[in-house]
Amino acid sequence: MEKYKKILRKNKLKITPKRVSIINYFLQNNKYFTPHQIWEFMKKKFKKIGLSTIYRNLEKFEKIGILTKVEGEENRFYYGICKKTNKKHHHHIICISCHKIRDFDLCNFEQLKKQIEKITEFNIKEHHIFLKGICLNCEREA
Amino acid sequence: MEKYKKILRKNKLKITPKRVSIINYFLQNNKYFTPHQIWEFMKKKFKKIGLSTIYRNLEKFEKIGILTKVEGEENRFYYGICKKTNKKHHHHIICISCHKIRDFDLCNFEQLKKQIEKITEFNIKEHHIFLKGICLNCEREA
DNA sequence: ATTCTAAATGAAAATCATTTTCATTTAAAA
DNA sequence: TTTTAAATGAAAATGATTTTCATTTAGAAT
Numbered sequence: 001m002e003k004y005k006k007i008l009r010k011n012k013l014k015i016t017p018k019r020v021s022i023i024n025y026f027l028q029n030n031k032y033f034t035p036h037q038i039w040e041f042m043k044k045k046f047k048k049i050g051l052s053t054i055y056r057n058l059e060k061f062e063k064i065g066i067l068t069k070v071e072g073e074e075n076r077f078y079y080g081i082c083k084k085t086n087k088k089h090h091h092h093i094i095c096i097s098c099h100k101i102r103d104f105d106l107c108n109f110e111q112l113k114k115q116i117e118k119i120t121e122f123n124i125k126e127h128h129i130f131l132k133g134i135c136l137n138c139e140r141e142a
Numbered sequence: 143m144e145k146y147k148k149i150l151r152k153n154k155l156k157i158t159p160k161r162v163s164i165i166n167y168f169l170q171n172n173k174y175f176t177p178h179q180i181w182e183f184m185k186k187k188f189k190k191i192g193l194s195t196i197y198r199n200l201e202k203f204e205k206i207g208i209l210t211k212v213e214g215e216e217n218r219f220y221y222g223i224c225k226k227t228n229k230k231h232h233h234h235i236i237c238i239s240c241h242k243i244r245d246f247d248l249c250n251f252e253q254l255k256k257q258i259e260k261i262t263e264f265n266i267k268e269h270h271i272f273l274k275g276i277c278l279n280c281e282r283e284a
Numbered sequence: 285a286t287t288c289t290a291a292a293t294g295a296a297a298a299t300c301a302t303t304t305t306c307a308t309t310t311a312a313a314a
Numbered sequence: 315t316t317t318t319a320a321a322t323g324a325a326a327a328t329g330a331t332t333t334t335c336a337t338t339t340a341g342a343a344t
Contacts, residue, residue, distance in 0.1 A: 014311050014320060035302085050323040055302065057321090075217060075301065075330085093264050102262050112254060119246050122235050122275040129271050133264040156291060156340050177331080192294040197331065199292090217301080217330060 001027070004066060011064045021045055022057055023066065023081075032070060032078035032094070032101040070094070070101060071130065093131040097138035143169070146208060153206045163187055164199055165208065165223075174212060174220035174236075174243040212236075212243055213272070235273040239280035 004023050008015050025041055026033070039054045058079050061067040067079045070092045078094075080101050094101045109127065117124055134142070146165050150157050167183055168175070181196045200221050203209040209221045212234045220236075220243060236243045251269065259266055276284070 012320085016311070016321065018322085048323065050325095052303075052324085053322055077301090093258070093262050093266070095264065096267060102264065104258060104261050106254075106258075108254070108257075112248075112250070115250075116235070116246060116248075116273065117275075120235050120244050120275075121278040122237065122244065122273070123281055124235070124273050124275040125238060126274040127271065128273075129269065131258065131264070131266050131270075132268040133259075133262075133266040136263040139265055154291085158292065158340070160293085190294065192296095194295085194332075195293055201332095219330090 007064055007066055011060075013060060013064070018042065018046060018049065018053060019057055022054070023061070026067065026079075026081040030081065032072075032080035032099065034072070034076055034078055038079075068092075068103075072099075091129045091131070093133055095135040095138055096132050097134055097142075100135050100137075102135070149206055149208060153202075155202060155206070160184065160188060160191065160195060161199055164196070165203070168209065168221075168223040172223065174214075174222035174241070176214075176218055176220055180221075210245075214241070214243075233271045233273070235275055237277040237280055238274050239276055239284075242277050242279075244277070 001020070001024065005015055005020075008019065013019070021042065022038060025038065035051065035054045035058055038058065039049070039051050042049045042054065058067060058069075062069050062079065065082055068082045070078045070080065072078045072094060078099075078101065083103070090103045090105050092101050092103055106129065109129070113124055113127065116122075143162070143166065147157050147162075150161065155161070163184065164180060167180065177193065177196045177200055180200065181191070181193050184191045184196065200209060200211075204211050204221065207224055210224045212220045212222065214220045214236055220241075222243060232245045232247050234243050234245055248271065251271070255266055255269065258264075
């Protein structure tokens with residue numbers, strides 16, 4: 001947690017009980033959650049807590065690298081704790097069954113990128129690879 | 143157009159002037175449009191036309207394979223005419239500058255997929271590759 | 285051609301995720 | 315402590331999309 005407090009301080013964000021609680025929840029669960037899911041948890045701990053506070057904080061946490069934002073099903077975004085302090089480019093895969101999200105590096109997208117640039121005549125600026133599948137745990141249970 | 147009327151009939155959808163007009167617009171422009179953009183065009187041709195009619199028809203056209211739906215910027219979807227009657231898997235790249243969308247096949251994602259499955263221990267079920275870049279035209283103008 | 289019926293439509297309200305506004309509270313610097 | 319910029323709650327606003335419901339219409343049946 002000290003590590004995260006340091007990040008907050010460095011970015012001139014105040015260390016509030018609610019912020020600490022949100023970060024702890026991510027640390028303890030190590031999963032991706034929607035803003036609404038975080039809100040449901042927080043309502044149990046704080047009698048007064050607005051959904052907008054959740055949105056505002058998740059957004060800020062993403063901006064300073066504490067969380068990553070991933071698009072899930074249509075029109076719904078998930079946030080997860082960002083393990084790598086270095087912001088090395090990476091992608092995500094989400095488990096359809098348990099919603100666990102795992103990061104991975106992409107060692108050789110460069111090659112594929114060049115091929116696509118040749119085919120499409122586009123100069124590729126961003127790429128997002130979004131995968132869905134079944135994680136090892138869920139596969140075993142099934 | 144006869145080809146598309148046939149598809150409508152086969153799917154028990156009535157051939158209305160508005161539907162014909164929407165399909166023609168896609169055929170003549172060969173670009174991706176948002177529902178709202180289609181609406182703007184249609185309002186010029188029909189004094190009474192609701193945005194819900196556009197949404198309903200685009201959705202149906204996608205379901206029967208006349209159009210494809212692509213996610214653009216956050217929370218905005220684009221529709222484009224579906225040239226390939228066969229629903230061969232393909233991906234899209236959108237031009238950041240003019241918003242033109244281009245399809246492309248992905249000849250060798252299989253190889254990459256196997257690598258990612260090995261790294262993540264996920265059984266990959268779906269993959270979406272979403273690229274942003276600058277198309278040849280816009281690159282030349284710049 | 286006329287009648288009939290399920291589908292299509294317009295208009296307006298509803299939804300749903302997210303953002304903004306504004307008055308009040310609070311963390312932490314002075 | 316005092317001060318002040320940031321954080322917050324509550325409610326309204328937004329923006330894309332969907333639904334509802336009363337009316338119209340395409341196309342099948344007569």
